[in-house]
Amino acid sequence: MKVVTWNLNSIRAREERLLSWLSRQAPDVVCLQETKVTDEQFPHDAVKELGYHAAVHGQKTYNGVAILSREPIDDIRIGFGDGVDDPQARCICGMIQGARFISVYVPNGDKPESDKYVYKQEWLERLFAYLDKTHAPETPLLISGDFNIAPEPADVAEPDVWRGSVLFNPDMTGVITRLLGWGLEDVVRKHNPEPGLYSWWDYRQLGFPRNKGLRIDHILATPELASRTTSAGVDRDERKGSKPSDHAPVMAELDWP
């Protein structure tokens, strides 16, 4: 089973790229972020034609998450179900072939002193509460998405430039440590221990040609699923060419079910 997470930065702007990429790569499950469309505007017919079921949780202009799957998606749930009135569409999950798949778009946080960073921290606390209440490390679970956190210096091309930012600071790297402590494994790191593998490059300042990137998109899995991964990596080629997303697809191959 090939599993992918990809922040599209608008599914409308990226529809052709997405469809072409699905045809070429034939992934089994795709967690999408920043679709930036309402559920009505989602290209349901186009992905269906390529053989994918879709679970969507979108909104106008910003955010928006979805899961595509070749096999049916059951027990689809939206958000955290914690009673908090949050208009930002950032979490969706469903059951596929006996495993729970969660697609998350963690808030960016803007600057450490901003209200947006407070929202990011509170959102992450809600994520932990949601994991504790709704899921368990003993079950087959994959949480994939744009975490907007670089776990280690090895995941940042210029750590001295990014250290202290909302993407790379002790609080945020601590969040990754907590996720791993909860019972998840970073399967991309598992198969790529060496530094210098990135998933996002700034559109500005020749970020991609100079490979000044960060690894902020992750596939985290509970132990049994993680042990069944046979490879993982980043499809850098998809960051090339005209009109790319600023994120590349991140993928893992699993011996599952």
Added chain:
DNA sequence: ATGGCATTGCAACAATGA
């Protein structure tokens, strides 16, 4: 070459991203 911000929206540039 992999290229110098991109996307959205009651539509002007402001908001947002990372």
